[in-house]
Amino acid sequence: MYRDNPLRKISWADFQKLDLMEKGPFFMRGEAPYHALIAQQFDRGLLDRVCELSNRIRSIAKTRGGANFLRDLLCEKRAMLYFAQPSSRTFLSFLSACQTVGIQTASVRDKSTSSEVKGESPDDTVRTFSSYVDMIIMRHPVGGFCERIAWLLCNTSRSVPVINAGSGPDQHPTQALLDIYTLQRSFEDAGGIEGKKIAFVGDLARGRTVRSLAWLLTYYPGVKQYFIGPESLQIGEDVTQQLDKAGMDYEVAYDFEKVIPEVDAIYMTRIQDEWDVENESQAIDTSGFHFREEHLKILKKDAVLMHPLPRRAEMDVAVDADPRAKYWRQVRNGMWVRAALILMIFQRDSEIDRYYEDLTG
Amino acid sequence: MYRDNPLRKISWADFQKLDLMEKGPFFMRGEAPYHALIAQQFDRGLLDRVCELSNRIRSIAKTRGGANFLRDLLCEKRAMLYFAQPSSRTFLSFLSACQTVGIQTASVRDKSTSSEVKGESPDDTVRTFSSYVDMIIMRHPVGGFCERIAWLLCNTSRSVPVINAGSGPDQHPTQALLDIYTLQRSFEDAGGIEGKKIAFVGDLARGRTVRSLAWLLTYYPGVKQYFIGPESLQIGEDVTQQLDKAGMDYEVAYDFEKVIPEVDAIYMTRIQDEWDVENESQAIDTSGFHFREEHLKILKKDAVLMHPLPRRAEMDVAVDADPRAKYWRQVRNGMWVRAALILMIFQRDSEIDRYYEDLTG
């Protein structure tokens, strides 16, 4: 129970008026996250800590003894995975993270089995779920609903932390964290993320992943971002304005093949036609924004290929075997990052450090 | 394996002829429940024991060490949660109770994934489920089906206990137990449940909760019950006849606002229109049976507001913050009561007492 929770000191009406940077501190407990709801609540120090912890957890998990140590860390806690939107990928990643650190889980994925059929309000539904557990991990189609629930629970006598596993078209903060972690690991022996050239390709207008990641990259000096996609799916002005304000270098481009040899990382994305209103994606020619096997020849030899998956034609299966393809590693990285985040929320991350220092010291 | 099970000594045809009070002893193993199927199998001694155990479990669970002790109690057992009717609330409560005492679970909630599509009989389906586990917790739309299964399993070479998590319109015994526990806790410093005035409001004709609770309250001397609802949804004669027979004081009333200031507890219920045959509920004016924020002023200052949830308009959200509103606590109490019941069924409850006495002694 976190009594000095800042969300207790603001009304819901006032809270909604804040912008993302102003909301961030309301989700923190001191230096650590209490809720994990938006990319904007993470600063560079936190990103470095998440990466460090993820590395340590991954390394500890390699032995039977280490895996058992991890499984004891939160074994008296229980988490609810409430996924009101289809997602096996993110669901399984969070479930695996919970199992890795020993937190027991309950899940609600199918709305038809819920009391919503009896006319219950969404607030009551989630408050009921929270009654049984110590944490809620939720995905919801309504943007901002996670924040609403975090505020609501903090203003009851039984508050629990909330992790946003994807809310509407706006935020998916743990995806952004795992992307940062993948970049950091990939550039570990190449001076880190600082100063790298990173291209985002495909549907930049509707990919919440790109929006969050573009923002987090402003913490890494010297990074230059490229936004490459069909005109109607290009990056929004809200993102470029943020980058302008942060003084970051970036380029909006349309010739993918010209950019490939120049960059250190390419982040491919899928055309997100599930957000189409009238199948408008079908009229867009996206073939110029596919990464094909022949592109491997013009790609830098230490470059990194990423994709949040699932993929369709934009990322050629023939590329998978190339060592520069990091998207399958990215999937597994998600599990380590989420385990790290959960431990930070419960303030048990120092136990990782102690075990790791014993192991390596 | 409970070999002297009394259900082995009676045919199904004879068993069905018994009334509820006669059935009760068939579900017991000595003083403790073996199956938990009907409210009528619990006497005052058992109710007090369930409340005592629930208190102790709740108190032990507060520390990490205590939580780990609880999680070891039944860690070699497995339970099947078979919910053939939608319910996230009761399902999650039982799941959490199982996790609290360390029992591993499997669940079947979606009939379409089951072998019933291959023409299997309901008896065979549940017998198959029972083959893998040490306990079945089940909700079923057919009244009496849980009893059928309990009888069937006891007459095979591999009997396991059955808990009724809601069967048809008739029984939901663990809801009644958690209601008793909530009343007992709420009146702990006010002389207990004895002598209190308790009002049931709303759909009393179709709420299985009210029927079971009204019966259990006959064990508490001096309690007066009020039944307040629209004429067509009033309490049935079967219940009032039971109360007459038990010599209990009660009143059937229609003016809710007149009763509010008189009573010590108000138990609100939802109009259960899922049992409507032809939307008949829509024609009933239930607005006089809502608890509104302004009613807080006329409510006794130590009174207790309960609701089994989910709620609709009958219980004003604005009331939630009032300390007399106990319905959210009621939700969590359900978890403790179910954990207590499971431990009693497996005869491990004395381990709770030993730990608790060490803790407090």
Next chain:
Amino acid sequence: MYRDNPLRKISWADFQKLDLMEKGPFFMRGEAPYHALIAQQFDRGLLDRVCELSNRIRSIAKTRGGANFLRDLLCEKRAMLYFAQPSSRTFLSFLSACQTVGIQTASVRDKSTSSEVKGESPDDTVRTFSSYVDMIIMRHPVGGFCERIAWLLCNTSRSVPVINAGSGPDQHPTQALLDIYTLQRSFEDAGGIEGKKIAFVGDLARGRTVRSLAWLLTYYPGVKQYFIGPESLQIGEDVTQQLDKAGMDYEVAYDFEKVIPEVDAIYMTRIQDEWDVENESQAIDTSGFHFREEHLKILKKDAVLMHPLPRRAEMDVAVDADPRAKYWRQVRNGMWVRAALILMIFQRDSEIDRYYEDLTG
């Protein structure tokens, strides 16, 4: 990680050209199974080992201490249960087996919650699932898909073992193992399976169970198999040719009542009309292939009645109470056999032997 995996040394195109006996060795790691995909990969030595281990696990599980020992064996591992076809029976059996040996599980059963709706390939879907776990247990409607996945994963940098929990109409190897185990246990005091007369009855054309079991029985000298069913559902020539090649005695028969008194085991099967193209099963008179209560009188006194369940009319419920009916025991045997198989795959079976020898020595 099993680096010398033979599946790394063959292309998918070449692998597909192999027959079942040639494929077997590709699924092994030395003497033990690494993947468990087809009945043909098990020889007599392995069958005996699976039965021995199943017996030992069953016996160890009887005490609280033994159950806790088992639950620690694989507690640092996680398995994915991916069931793309409805099945509660096999699903629950595998889940219970995993819980018995302590392996944590995640499950995907409902295709609509998966990323397949976003246009992902089946290969990518399963590869994603495999990213989070140490083993995949899968049921899939497409014959050969499990083999495809085993090959695919072995050719990535993160291979995990795959167990086939039923693929299309062709293979269901763990069902065959549990049938062998049930026969072995039943004939333990009668000289084993060797030399027994075993009748298969019902839908022999479409039952994958019968096909696999008929093959495994060729490892038991002196066994005579009877195939009894309506002409249009009789055993296929592919099976009888295998038996001819193996030099096994068998008989294709149509008069069930004549065979009943002659045999030591009767394996009943259900008419599998889910494979009907145009309800053709309805036109077949199967009434002569039902086991009825009166048949108990002509059945040998030590004979064994089996059925893979679910059943319909072909296996009379009135027979259940007869001690020769082993089909409910068969259900539970499936759990022990699957636990044994999982331990063998992870090379932890010797820990069972050590515990068992301490226990009995």
